[in-house]
Amino acid sequence: MTINKTLMGAVATIALTAGMSFADGHSASPGLVIDLGGKFDKSFNESAFNGAQRWVEETGGEYAETELANEAQREQTMRRMAERGANPVVVLGFANASTLEVVAPDYPDTDFVIVDMVVDQPNVKSIVFSEHEGSYLVGMMAALASETGTVSFIGGMDVPLISKFACGYAQGAKAVSEDTNVIVNMTGTTPTAWNDPVKGAELTRSQISQGSDVVFAAAGGTGIGVLQAAADADILSIGVDANQNYLHPGEVLTSMVKRVDNAVYDTFTQAAAGELEAGIQVMGLDNEGVGFSMDENNADLVTPEMVAAVEEAKAKIIAGEIEVHDFTTDSSCPAY
Known part of the structure; x- marks a missing residue:
């Protein structure tokens, strides 16, 4: 286990129990359990890691990882x-739920x-996260950008x-035109499906x-x-979780960002202040928990009209005027 420490996130091997003093008087450091795929997956895990590192850089604190x-x-x-004293222990990914149900009471x-x-x-x-809301917006963008009518x-x-x-x-693609054809495929039914770029x-x-x-x-x-395959074929792609526009500038239409970085950063901050509370927190469009990314890498792909249409839909979702169905x-799914 490594300890990430100090402003540049340098690694130091110090005892976990020597952590910073929290506001409620106990001495502990947060722990972060990164899920399968690794912390440099350019997606979900890396976003969480970046949030932890931002907390380190801004506070000089330390955490176990x-x-x-x-x-x-x-x-x-x-x-x-x-058992080594990490508090709180942050675990990433839905696959940890059944295990945490067993571990937390102990x-x-x-x-x-x-x-x-x-986990109750x-x-x-x-x-x-309200992934369906953010996905609705990028679905609209996909349909607006498509020249074939199939996304x-x-x-x-x-x-x-x-x-x-x-x-x-x-749902977002169909909102632009009911005639839009949407093809859906899943990679697999086991955890290896998360790390199979060839497939x-x-x-x-x-x-x-x-x-x-x-x-x-x-x-x-x-x-x-x-x-990569989309870029090779010169079609547009849409990234997920982290902003992936930079991976293929001019080829990635946008990314549906889940602010996992904010979730981790806020958790560490709340714990340090003695303000972390159990319960459920939903991160959606209304609190910028999900959204679509715009930067210099996709600026030439997205017209002002597209942005205006998506921003209007975003405002209507937040106001409750558009209800995006949640598959779970x-x-x-009413769209297929």
């Missing part, structure tokens, strides 16, 4: 973090935070959370052969293969 290498490590890693004096799923325990804070989606592991992305995307590229080429000229990837490391509520 470990990366999962396989499924079997989930429970052992959580317990080890808690450490009642440790605060746990899970990002991307709800008195010492757990659950942070979830597509590639998910990682075939689970309800990823269908939540796909369904929101399809992602194969699926992308298949979708292109069916007429897609804009593809949205919500697939972790697999998405890197999707974006009933396992159905």
